[in-house]
Amino acid sequence: xxxxxESAAPPSPVRPASAGRTGSDLRKALASCSGAFLGVGLFSGxxxxxxxxxxxxxxxxxxxxxxxxxxxxxxALSVLALLLFLFQGIIDLIRSRVLVRISLRLDEMxxxxxLGAIIALRTRVPVDNGLQPLRDLDQIRGFxxxxxxxxxxxxxxxxxxxxxxxxxxxWLGGVVLxxxxxxFMLTLVSDVATRGLTRESATFAAKRTTLTEAARRNAEVIxxxxxxxxxxxxxxxxxxxxxxxxxxxxxVTGNLGALSRLLRVVLQSATLALGAFLVLRQEASxxxxxxxxxxxxxxxAPLDSAITHWKGFVGARxxxxxxxxxxxxxxxxxxxxxxxxxxxxxxxxxxxVVPPGAPGPSVMDVSFTLxxxxxxxxxxPSASGKSSLARSLVGVWRPVRGDVRLDGATLDQWSxxxxxAHVGYLPQDVELFxxxxxxxxxxxxxxxxxxxxxxxxxxxxxxxxILALPDGYETRIGESGMALxxxxxxxxxxxxxxYGDPFLVVxxxxxxxxxSEGVEALGRAVASVRARGGIVxxxxxxxxxxxxxxxxxxxxxxxxxxxxPRETQxxxxxxxxxxxxxxxxxIADTPEATS
Numbered sequence: 294x295x296x297x298x299e300s301a302a303p304p305s306p307v308r309p310a311s312a313g314r315t316g317s318d319l320r321k322a323l324a325s326c327s328g329a330f331l332g333v334g335l336f337s338g339x340x341x342x343x344x345x346x347x348x349x350x351x352x353x354x355x356x357x358x359x360x361x362x363x364x365x366x367x368x369a370l371s372v373l374a375l376l377l378f379l380f381q382g383i384i385d386l387i388r389s390r391v392l393v394r395i396s397l398r399l400d401e402m403x404x405x406x407x408l409g410a411i412i413a414l415r416t417r418v419p420v421d422n423g424l425q426p427l428r429d430l431d432q433i434r435g436f437x438x439x440x441x442x443x444x445x446x447x448x449x450x451x452x453x454x455x456x457x458x459x460x461x462x463x464w465l466g467g468v469v470l471x472x473x474x475x476x477f478m479l480t481l482v483s484d485v486a487t488r489g490l491t492r493e494s495a496t497f498a499a500k501r502t503t504l505t506e507a508a509r510r511n512a513e514v515i516x517x518x519x520x521x522x523x524x525x526x527x528x529x530x531x532x533x534x535x536x537x538x539x540x541x542x543x544x545v546t547g548n549l550g551a552l553s554r555l556l557r558v559v560l561q562s563a564t565l566a567l568g569a570f571l572v573l574r575q576e577a578s579x580x581x582x583x584x585x586x587x588x589x590x591x592x593x594a595p596l597d598s599a600i601t602h603w604k605g606f607v608g609a610r611x612x613x614x615x616x617x618x619x620x621x622x623x624x625x626x627x628x629x630x631x632x633x634x635x636x637x638x639x640x641x642x643x644x645x646v647v648p649p650g651a652p653g654p655s656v657m658d659v660s661f662t663l664x665x666x667x668x669x670x671x672x673x674p675s676a677s678g679k680s681s682l683a684r685s686l687v688g689v690w691r692p693v694r695g696d697v698r699l700d701g702a703t704l705d706q707w708s709x710x711x712x713x714a715h716v717g718y719l720p721q722d723v724e725l726f727x728x729x730x731x732x733x734x735x736x737x738x739x740x741x742x743x744x745x746x747x748x749x750x751x752x753x754x755x756x757x758x759i760l761a762l763p764d765g766y767e768t769r770i771g772e773s774g775m776a777l778x779x780x781x782x783x784x785x786x787x788x789x790x791x792y793g794d795p796f797l798v799v800x801x802x803x804x805x806x807x808x809s810e811g812v813e814a815l816g817r818a819v820a821s822v823r824a825r826g827g828i829v830x831x832x833x834x835x836x837x838x839x840x841x842x843x844x845x846x847x848x849x850x851x852x853x854x855x856x857x858p859r860e861t862q863x864x865x866x867x868x869x870x871x872x873x874x875x876x877x878x879x880i881a882d883t884p885e886a887t888s
Contacts, residue, residue, distance in 0.1 A: 318620050319613065322402040326395045333395075336388040337446035341453070343381035344591050348457075348584035350374040355580030388443065396437035403430055406625070407616070413623040415649075425499050426619050429612035436609035441602035447595035454592035458585055462577055464567055465585045469592050472560035476553055476596035483549045483603045490542040491607045497535035504528050510773075546604045553600045557593045564589045629706050635699035635715055635796045639663045639686070639828050643695035646678070646685045654693070655681040657851045663844070665796075665826045668819055670839030670859055672832075673848035679832045680721055682848070683801045686830065687718045699797065717790035717798035721805070721832075723782050725774030730759055731766040733774070734788045745793055752821050753788035754814025755781075779806035787818060798822050801832040816840040 350370060358367045407426045414426075436442070451473055459466030508515060508524050515521050568582030599606075639662070646656035656678040663669055671679050684690040686697055688704045696703045704712055713736070725733050734749055735741030746766065750756040758781065762768040774782040783806045790798055800819075804812050819841030822829040831839055839845065839859060847855040 318403065318406050318625065319617055322399050325402065326398055329391055329395050329398070333388055333391050333442070334446060336384050336391070337443070338450070340381055340384045340388065341447060341450040343377055343384065345457075345588075346374055346377040346381065348587040348591075351587065352578075352580035352584040355583060356578045357580075388446075392442055393438045396434040399437070400430060400434045403616075406620070409625075410619050410623040414619065424502070425495075426616060428499075429615050432605075432612040433609045433616075436602075436605045439602060439605055440598060441605050441609075444595045444598035444602060445606075448599065451592050451595060454588050458588055458592070461581045461585050462571055464571065465564060465577075465581075468560065468563055468567055469585075469589050472556065472589065472593055473596065475556055476593055476600070479549055479553050479556075480596060480600055480603065483546065483600050484607065486545045486549070487542060487604055487607050488611075490538055490545065491604065492611055494535060494538040494542055495608070495611065497531055497538060501528065501531040501535050504531060542604065546601075549603075550597075550601050553597045557590065557597055560593060561586050561589050628708055629711075631711065632702055632707060633700070635702075636826065637665055637700045638698075639797055640698040640701070641686070641695070642698070644682070644685060644692050644697065645694040646681045646690055647693050648681055648690065655851050656685065656692075658695075659848075659851075659853055660695075661846060661853070661856055663828050663830075665828060666823050667828050667844055668823050668842035669828075669830045670833060670842040670845045671830055671848065672834065672839070672845060673854075674834070677848040678851035679848055680801055681851075683718075683799050683830065683832050686797070687716050687799050688712055689718075714793055715796045717792070717795040719783075719786050719790045719800040719803050721801040723774075723779075723786045723806075725770055725777075725782055725785060727770070727772045729764075729767045729769055730762070730785060733770065733785060734766075734792055736789060736792060742793075748794075749788040749792040752791045752818050753784055754811070754817060755784040755788050758784065780808055780811055783807060784811055784814065787815065791818060791822070794825060794827070796827050798827060798829045799832070800830070802834075803831060804833070812840075 353370055354367065357363075358370065407430050411424070411426055455466055455469050455473060458469045504524075504527060508528070515524055564586050565582060568577055568585055571577035572579060572582060641662070642660050644656055644659040645654050647654045655676075659678075659682060661669075671682065673679050681690065685692055688697075688709070691705075698704075699715065707715070726737065728737065731741065731743075731746055734746050747756060750759055750766075759766055759768070768776070770776045770782075770785075774785065777785065783803065787800070787803060790800065800815075803815055807815060819829050819831060823841070823843075829842070831842055833839055842859055845855070845857065845859040846853060
């Protein structure tokens with residue numbers, strides 16, 4: 294008898310578990326660097342004060358040394374200016390290094406969080422380019438270690454330089470103020486003009502990268518089926534869109550940068566001309582001409598630098614906003630209290646599962662209970678919800694309603710690492726990692742147990758196969774395990790699922806790439822899990838692949854259609870069709886045969 298099922302109401306949309314903590318990880322990381330940012334601000338203040346060394350040195354030389362013909366005064370001023378310039382250079386060096394340290398600190402604090410969010414994002418929402426968060430972190434780190442932040446820290450000192458120019462003469466101050474206002478307007482124009490182009494450029498770059506990665510993964514299919522021209526045409530279309538946006542963005546930033554530099558040169562020349570006019574009217578000294586020219590350049594330099602680095606600033610700002618949204622979607626859960634190792638039951642109650650990005654549920658009101666030592670065969674036609682249910686049982690997809698409990702505790706009462714120690718999972722699409730066979734079986738544990746690795750390989754029937762490889766367990770298998778055959782990859786992945794004797798083992802189509810020897814090893818592995826008191830669930834299309842199980846659950850349309858002992862339920866299930874092959878009659882190509 295199938296378990297009682299209630300009518301399924303439309304599932305509510307998934308909401309972040311911690312909507313009130315938007316970007317809290319980013320803010321915490323930034324707050325941890327507040328002291329360093331304060332230091333950069335102080336160093337910027339000292340550096341900008343020392344920037345006055347040049348103007349005042351020239352002022353003293355022209356107004357005091359030349360009229361007096363005093364060589365000792367010139368030497369004393371020169372030595373003092375040299376010392377101040379050296380001190381300024383040291384301050385600027387320290388400031389730039391502190392900014393680099395800040396960027397590395399943020400990367401150190403957020404790198405693990407970003408990787409965790411990338412992994413979690415794949416299981417919660419559909420994504421076009423799952424590696425974009427990592428590029429966003431690189432964008433923020435790159436901007437912090439560039440000259441952009443330096444220009445931002447120098448901007449508040451512009452009024453000081455303008456005020457000194459006003460002290461020299463109101464007309465000189467007015468010219469510098471007008472130039473600063475003009476460059477500030479250019480900065481605003483740069484922000485408006487580059488914001489949309491930067492966003493579109495990043496979008497098309499992400500799509501191009503996604504298609505490139507898909508083409509690389511499916512190179513054999515593309516080559517064998519003559520798909521190269523079509524895929525290349527699609528890639529060229531995306532690349533053209535990206536190139537056009539990038540070209541337009543570069544044009545905008547380049548034009549505005551050239552305009553700002555031109556304006557700064559014109560203003561310096563105008564300051565010199567105005568200073569000369571004031572000298573002729575005996576309203577200023579020759580030293581003021583040179584000093585005001587240098588101050589004009591210094592006052593406008595931060596704005597010019599800000600325009601030059603505005604593209605990086607806009608990109609870093611958009612990356613920051615994207616990471617805030619990512620952290621909102623994938624909040625970090627508090628570390629729950631450790632629970633005892635599960636050993637009794639797996640209970641599923643009223644489970645409703647909606648795959649990421651899907652319009653509706655693929656599993657509806659599924660309920661059943663298994664006890665230690667049970668082996669469940671999960672069968673049904675394609676798109677019946679088997680794999681969706683399997684992903685929910687191991688905690689990959691969170692249900693929108695209902696729950697999965699191990700010994701009475703829901704899966705979210707364990708931390709992911711703690712839960713993973715109690716769960717073994719063999720997905721339908723086997724993915725191994727670039728590394729050794731030992732590392733893959735041991736799940737890349739920081740300190741693995743060699744005996745447990747060998748025990749898992751033995752339970753999966755792959756120990757002798759591994760020993761036959763050139764380096765045994767230390768054989769490197771390459772990206773996605775390409776050094777192994779499909780059957781070998783599946784059996785190594787089975788050993789990975791059995792590593793550590795997990796209580797719950799879920800195998801999704803585990804026999805898809807196995808030969809007869811592998812199928813026998815799979816049956817023994819299922820029996821061994823049950824014999825040690827674990828629970829094993831085998832997902833298959835038909836009952837013939839369920840050797841070693843004692844229960845069967847049949848699904849159709851996301852719902853349970855049958856549940857009970859395998860012997861009684863197997864007769865109701867469709868069996869795989871078989872094809873009879875007749876021996877070929879070989880006719881010799883001889884004159885007698887053809888006569």
